Amino acid sequence: MTCPEYAIVAEGLTRTYGPFIPGSAGKVAVDGISFKVRKGEIYGILGPNGAGKTTTIKMLSTMLTPTSGLAEVLGMDVRDGKNIRALRKRINVVSGGERGLYYRLSGRQNLEFFADLYGIPKKDQKALIESLLSLVELIEAADIKVENYSRGMKQRIHIARSLINSPEILFLDEPTIGLDPEISRGIRSLIKKLSDGGTTVILTTHYMFEAEELCDNMVILSRGRIVGKGTVDDIKSSISRVSSLKIITEEDPSDVTASLCRENLDAVTSRLLNERYLTKITLNNADRAFTAIEDLFRPYAISSVGVEEPTLEDAYLTLVNEGL
C-alpha cells in the first residue's frame, strides 16, 4: 500500500475502548474512517466533542493501537510494533493541555533535555535550540522557568519542543485552545510557516475560521464517522443549502413571500427600521432561480439584492447534525 506522495493513508481505521465492564459493549470512538493526507499539506480533523479526533491522532502518532483497519504513516504501518521507534523519530505531537514539559526547568533547558532524548549531538544543539526559540519568539524568555510562562508562552515552547527532531509530520491537537486572539494568530502563522517549509501538519480545532484559514483538506467527524471530506469549498458545496438571497424592498412583499413558502422555499420578510423590508430566502442546489425570484420582487421597488454563500460553520453544523 506504499504511496510516496501521501504522508498518511488511513483505511477503515477503527478504535474501540473497553469494554471496561465484562460482557458490556465497548465504546467505538473511531468507526472505520478512511482518508489520505498528501505530504506537505495542512490537514484538518474537525468534529464536536467526543467525535474521535484525539483518538485518531493518537493512533496515527503510534500512541494508541488501532482495533482494526489500516494506517500507513510515512509508508510505515502503525500497527507493526517494529515501526514505532523509527516512526517516532520522524513525527511529533502537540496535544491539548499542558503536559509534556518540565515546569521547574527553563524553556531552553527543556529544549536541551528533549534534544538529548532525541540523540541530537551536543555540538548541533545550540544552533538548533536558538533557531527554535527564535521561531517561537521566546529568545528573551529562554532562561525563565516554564512555570512562570503565560499560557501562550507555554504553548509556544510546546511547539518548539515538538520541532526538536525536525518532524516530517506534526500532529497538533487543538493548538490554540484557550489562547487570546493575538497569540492564536501568531500560532496560526507559525503553522503556515512550518507548512511552507515542507512539514505535513495534522490539525484538530473547534474554530471554523482557523480551519478555513489553514487547512488544504479536512475531514469532519461525528460520532467516530466521517460526515464530510475535502477542501473547504468541497465541504461547503456538499450541503444542499448553497446560498441565501437577501432582498431589500421599499414596499411590503409579504404576499410574494407567502407564495414562495407555499412552494416550499424558506422565505421570511421582516420590516427594517427605516420603513424598508428585508426578505431572506434560503435556496437549495435545485433552486438557483435568482433572476426569476428577483422578477417577483421587482414590483415592490427593490433597493438591494445580495447573495450570501454558506460559511464553513453552516456546512459543518449541517453535516454534523445530519450524522447524528
Ligand SMILES: Nc1ncnc2c1ncn2[C@@H]1O[C@H](COP(=O)(O)OP(=O)(O)OP(=O)(O)O)[C@@H](O)[C@H]1O
Ligand atoms: N481512554 C478512553 N477510555 C474510554 N473512552 C474513551 C477514552 N478516550 C476517549 N474515549 C471516548 O471516545 C470518544 C472519542 O473521544 P476523543 O477524545 O477521541 O474525542 P475528540 O473528538 O478528541 O473530543 P474533544 O473535542 O472533546 O477533544 C468519546 O466518546 C470519549 O469519551
Ligand SMILES: [Mg+2]
Ligand atoms: Mg480531543
